[in-house]
Amino acid sequence: xxxxxxxxxxxxxxxxxxxxxxxxxxxxxxxxxxxxxxxxxxxxxxxxxxxxxxxxxxxxxxxxxxxxxxxxxxxxxxxxxxxxxxxxxxxxxxxxxxxxxxxxxxxxxxxxxxxxxxxxxxxxxxxxxxxxxxxxxxxxxxxxxxxxxxxxxxxxxxxxxxxxxxxxxxxxxxxxxxxxxxxxxxxxxxxxxxxxxxxxxxxxxxxxxxxxxxxxxxxxxxxxxxxxxxxxxxxxxxxxxxxxxxxxxxxxxxxxxxxxxxxxxxxxxxxxxxxxxxxxxxxxxxxxxxxxxxxxxxxxxxxxxxxxxxxxxxxxxxxxxxxxxxxxxxxxx
Amino acid sequence: xxxxxxxxxxxxxxxxxxxxxxxxxxxxxxxxxxxxxxxxxxxxxxxxxxxxxxxxxxxxxxxxxxxxxxxxxxxxxxxxxxxxxxxxxxxxxxxxxxxxxxxxxxxxxxxxxxxxxxxxxxxxxxxxxxxxxxxxxxxxxxxxxxxxxxxxxxxxxxxxxxxxxxxxxxxxxxxxxxxxxxxxxxxxxxxxxxxxxxxxxxxxxxxxxxxxxxxxxxxxxxxxxxxxxxxxxxxxxxxxxxxxxxxxxxxxxxxxxxxxxxxxxxxxxxxxxxxxxxxxxxxxxxxxxxxxxxxxxxxxxxxxxxxxxxxxxxxxxxxxxxxxxxxxxxxxxxxxxxxxxxx
Numbered sequence: 001x002x003x004x005x006x007x008x009x010x011x012x013x014x015x016x017x018x019x020x021x022x023x024x025x026x027x028x029x030x031x032x033x034x035x036x037x038x039x040x041x042x043x044x045x046x047x048x049x050x051x052x053x054x055x056x057x058x059x060x061x062x063x064x065x066x067x068x069x070x071x072x073x074x075x076x077x078x079x080x081x082x083x084x085x086x087x088x089x090x091x092x093x094x095x096x097x098x099x100x101x102x103x104x105x106x107x108x109x110x111x112x113x114x115x116x117x118x119x120x121x122x123x124x125x126x127x128x129x130x131x132x133x134x135x136x137x138x139x140x141x142x143x144x145x146x147x148x149x150x151x152x153x154x155x156x157x158x159x160x161x162x163x164x165x166x167x168x169x170x171x172x173x174x175x176x177x178x179x180x181x182x183x184x185x186x187x188x189x190x191x192x193x194x195x196x197x198x199x200x201x202x203x204x205x206x207x208x209x210x211x212x213x214x215x216x217x218x219x220x221x222x223x224x225x226x227x228x229x230x231x232x233x234x235x236x237x238x239x240x241x242x243x244x245x246x247x248x249x250x251x252x253x254x255x256x257x258x259x260x261x262x263x264x265x266x267x268x269x270x271x272x273x274x275x276x277x278x279x280x281x282x283x284x285x286x287x288x289x290x291x292x293x294x295x296x297x298x299x300x301x302x303x304x305x306x307x308x309x310x311x312x313x314x315x316x317x318x319x320x321x322x323x324x325x326x327x328x329x330x331x332x333x
Numbered sequence: 334x335x336x337x338x339x340x341x342x343x344x345x346x347x348x349x350x351x352x353x354x355x356x357x358x359x360x361x362x363x364x365x366x367x368x369x370x371x372x373x374x375x376x377x378x379x380x381x382x383x384x385x386x387x388x389x390x391x392x393x394x395x396x397x398x399x400x401x402x403x404x405x406x407x408x409x410x411x412x413x414x415x416x417x418x419x420x421x422x423x424x425x426x427x428x429x430x431x432x433x434x435x436x437x438x439x440x441x442x443x444x445x446x447x448x449x450x451x452x453x454x455x456x457x458x459x460x461x462x463x464x465x466x467x468x469x470x471x472x473x474x475x476x477x478x479x480x481x482x483x484x485x486x487x488x489x490x491x492x493x494x495x496x497x498x499x500x501x502x503x504x505x506x507x508x509x510x511x512x513x514x515x516x517x518x519x520x521x522x523x524x525x526x527x528x529x530x531x532x533x534x535x536x537x538x539x540x541x542x543x544x545x546x547x548x549x550x551x552x553x554x555x556x557x558x559x560x561x562x563x564x565x566x567x568x569x570x571x572x573x574x575x576x577x578x579x580x581x582x583x584x585x586x587x588x589x590x591x592x593x594x595x596x597x598x599x600x601x602x603x604x605x606x607x608x609x610x611x612x613x614x615x616x617x618x619x620x621x622x623x624x625x626x627x628x629x630x631x632x633x634x635x636x637x638x639x640x641x642x643x644x645x646x647x648x649x650x651x652x653x654x655x656x657x658x659x660x661x662x663x664x665x666x667x668x669x670x671x672x673x674x675x676x
Contacts, residue, residue, distance in 0.1 A: 011450075013394045017463070025464045047568075049465045055568050076486065076571065078478025079519040084454045086470025095475045097483075097567055106567035108466060108479075116519050121486050138468045166468060168459065172394035174450035177357050209357050212404035215364050215378070302358065303395045 006181050009301045011172040016244045019164050024052045024063045029161040033135035035154040037069040037100055037127060045104040068102035070127040070151045072142070075099055075106045079116035085171070088138055094119050098142060100127075111142045118144055127151060135161035177302050179209040182223055184297045187311045190289050194262050195222045202263040206305070227260035228312075229286035231323040233331035234265070237276055253279055257315070258331050265331045268306030273314045282322035285315040341432050342544045342551035343672065345373040345537040346640040351628030354449040355531035359388070359398060363405025363445050366535035370441065374537055374547050378407050381537070383440040384414040385428050387421035388632050391456050393447040402445060420444055421534055421636030422597075422658030422668050428538055429557055438543040442536050446632035448529035453631065460661060462564050474526055476566065476662040477600035478518035483571040485520060490605040492520055498601035499524045502626030524626075525601040532630025534637040552643040552672050558583025559658075559668035566663060574610035577657070577667035581611045584655075584669040592651035594619050595638035597659045599629060606664060607657060621645070635659065639670055646674045 021029055024040060028049050031038035040050025041064040047055070048068050054061050077096035083089055088110045096119070097106030112128075113119050126148030133139040176184065179195065183206045186193035195207025199214040205226055210217045235255035240248035253271035258264075271279065289295070290313045299307030347366035349355075355362060363386070371378060384406055390398050399416045406412055415431075417423045421444015428440040454472035461471045484490040496511040503511075503524060514522045537547075544551050560576035560583070562569050581587070594617050598604045604619065613619060620626075622641040625634045635658025642654035653673045660666040 011394050013391075013396075019463060021464065029464070049565070051565075055563055055565075076479045076483040078475050078482060078521070079516065080475050080478075081517055081519075084452065084458070084470050084472055086455045086458050086472070088469055095469075095471065095479060097479060099567075105565075108469075108471060108476075108566050110469060116516075121482065136468055137465050164464060166463065170391065170394060170451060170455055172450040172452075174447075175354065175356065179357075208360070208404070210361055210364055210404070212360070212408045215368055215405070215407045217361060217364065 006176055006184060008173050008175050011301050011303065013170045013172065014245065015168045017166045017168055019166070021162055021164060022052060024050050026160055026162050027063050027065060029135040029164065030158070032137065032139050033133045033158060033161055034156060035129050035133070035152060036067055039066045039068040039100065039103045040064055041066050046102060047105055048100050048103040048107045066102060068100040071145060071148075072098040072100035072103070072107075072125055074111070074119070074121055074123045074125060076121060077111065077119050079119060088141060096125070096142070098125055109137070109142055111144070113144050136164060174302065177209055178220075179207045179218070180300070180302055182220060183207060184300055186225070187297055188292075188295050190292065191225050192228055192259060193223050194226050196224045198222060203261060204264045205259055205262045205266055224261070226262045228289070229284070229318060230257045230259035230262070231328065232256070232279070232281050232283045232285060233258045233328045234281060235271070235279060255279070256331065257285060258328065266305070266308065268304070268308070269315065270309040271315060274317065280322070281328060282325045284318040284320040284323060286318045287312045288314050288316055339433050339435065339540055340553055341429055341538050341540045342553045343536050343639070343643040344539045344544065344547045344549055344551050345370045346643050347535045348637055348640050349532045349534075349630070351530035351532045351630045352449070353528075353530060355447060358401070359393060359445050359447045359533075360402050360405035362447075362531065362533035363402050363443055363535070366443060366533050367406050367441065370535055370537050373549065376439065376537070376547070379410055381439050381441045382413065382437040383428060383431050384412050384443075385416065385424040385431070385440065386414070386443040386445065387417045387419050387424035387636065388445050389418055391451070391459060392631055393450050402443070406441070406443070419660055420658050421633050422639060422656075423559070423635075423660070425536070425636060425639060425670070426557060426559060426668060429554060432538060432540045438539060438541045440538040442538060442636065443533060444535070444633035444636035445533035446630060447531045448631040449531050453529045471662070473662050474518050474521065474600070477526070477602065478521045479566065480571040480606075480663040481520050481525070481600070481602040484602050484605060487572045489572050489609070490602060494605055495521070495525050495601040498598060498604040499626055501620065502623045521600065521602075527599045527625040527629035530628060530630045532628070532633050534630065534633040534640050536636070536640060536643065550647040550675070552646045552674060554670055555673045556584035556586070556671040557669070559666060561661070561666040564661070564665065569663070571663055572606065574606050574664050574667060577607055577610040577664060577669065580667050580669040584671045586655055586669060586671055587612060589653050591617050591653060591655050593617070593621060593642060593645050593654040594657070595622060595624065595641045595654070596620060596657045597625055597635050597638055599625050599634070599659070601626065603659070603664055611655065611657065611669070613655070635668065639672070642672050646672055649674070
């Protein structure tokens with residue numbers, strides 16, 4: 001839908017996953033790190049990758065390692081014409097079920113074949129290891145047998161692989177929700193827009209596009225402008241701890257502020273210029289906006305409630321007497 | 334075995350359109366359905382004794398979106414609720430189990446998703462084995478391509494069969510024309526893959542005296558089961574679906590004629606596999622709604638199959654129907670529900 005002045009928003013979601021391998025997958029990944037492909041014998045079958053259980057019965061199975069490959073036979077395949085950002089190649093390639101020589105069942109992996117005309121069910125492929133290996137399935141891929149060279153002899157003597165690290169990164173791109181467009185356009189103009197419930201008359205800031213208590217959808221006709229001054233209804237001092245993506249190093253205040261004319265506080269408001277000792281529930285504050293043209297709404301997306309620091313330079317005490325804190329009890333969050 | 338269960342009926346259904354990109358939050362999709370259901374049944378929200386939703390935070394990239402979605406149900410008074418990080422069809426299963434306990438007679442079931450913001454192939458690669466598959470970005474479309482190839486190689490299907498399944502979902506399309514399209518994930522073409530959409534499906538279940546007290550035509554769930562196979566593709570026969578077949582047996586599919594079936598065919602070759610596994614011959618109409626290839630509101634697609642079957646039975650167009658949902662690559666997990674009208 002057209003949104004004058006606001007391009008689609010982009011969100012990147014990242015989690016750094018670390019997983020223990022256990023003894024069976026650990027041995028498999030250690031083998032890869034060393035430059036060999038390991039299967040595991042369970043009964044009469046050799047499974048690659050090896051399993052911690054008998055797939056027929058679910059009974060636990062210790063690793064009975066069997067070196068398989070380095071060549072194998074394709075049992076099914078697809079030609080990936082548009083690789084995703086998560087795929088092992090940027091150029092088209094095949095995903096294939098490959099039965100490594102010596103194994104009983106197929107192993108899903110990538111074949112770098114150049115073109116689909118070089119792929120066929122029953123074709124022979126051979127493993128190609130990267131020179132630098134971490135002990136992961138991304139340390140190798142397969143190529144048509146005629147493209148393969150004899151793999152280098154395995155490197156012995158390294159520590160066993162017991163952990164895997166997999167940073168996860170997903171990108172989302174979407175238009176701002178319509179009510180969000182109006183709210184953010186307002187911020188760029190120096191006004192705070194909320195929505196008044198047609199059922200209860202309560203004013204929510206920012207609007208959600210609906211009244212979540214009355215289950216009523218709200219549109220532009222329910223928009224109202226509220227004051228850029230209000231009362232601290234709750235706050236916390238945040239002492240930064242280290243985590244992936246953390247940029248803060250010094251303690252700071254995060255506050256909820258009930259803006260005059262509204263019935264729900266704005267939340268996650270950064271306070272950097274008022275000392276903790278002077279900060280309190282009931283304190284009256286007014287917004288000091290950044291100059292027009294310097295306001296940045298990029299920290300507001302369709303999801304978060306924070307981002308006020310992009311448009312408001314700081315919050316200053318108004319000098320008015322404190323508000324009655326008992327009236328703020330309903331607005332602690 | 335299905336006969337030993339407490340009778341549970343679908344008494345109202347709601348379905349949003351499958352939007353290419355819905356202009357609003359997921360909770361608004363949920364709210365639209367919930368309001369429609371309450372209006373249809375005359376129930377006040379607090380009379381709904383149990384609420385359960387199926388959705389996926391990774392889908393729209395919103396941590397705790399399943400909590401935000403509850404705003405669509407109404408944030409007050411407090412909701413007795415549960416959630417599955419799965420298609421709403423599995424929420425239906427949990428609600429059905431919950432009603433078996435006997436102390437609760439009404440349940441609201443929702444499935445919802447906003448797929449348009451993310452890159453679905455990357456999102457659902459996270460559903461695969463975290464050591465041996467996810468690092469390679471093993472996405473559902475590529476894996477469906479491998480399943481399609483296995484079907485062709487086995488002689489159980491032709492590319493024309495895939496195109497025929499796709500053509501039924503595309504008004505005016507012919508198999509001949511579709512087969513001229515370029516491959517996308519060979520042997521799949523773009524029209525063989527359901528485009529992810531935004532949307533929601535919901536229904537109200539009732540049991541005991543509640544069924545007669547509520548308006549409308551009850552549609553009884555006479556059996557439901559779900560089964561799963563290995564996450565390692567190499568351990569599976571991709572040309573068949575033992576889990577779907579077993580779920581069908583568990584749900585009692587073969588204890589009577591099937592007048593209509595709605596199958597969660599997200600990749601056209603899956604229809605071939607499912608028809609065989611579920612024992613549906615050519616006489617059984619499959620996906621008269623168009624099916625997921627015509628509208629795929631991710632995380633609601635499976636529950637929407639139940640809604641479509643229930644509506645046909647309630648309208649008198651069918652007496653006994655089968656609804657199927659799947660989860661995981663290449664039909665890894667399958668749920669089957671049998672719905673029947675009044676006898």
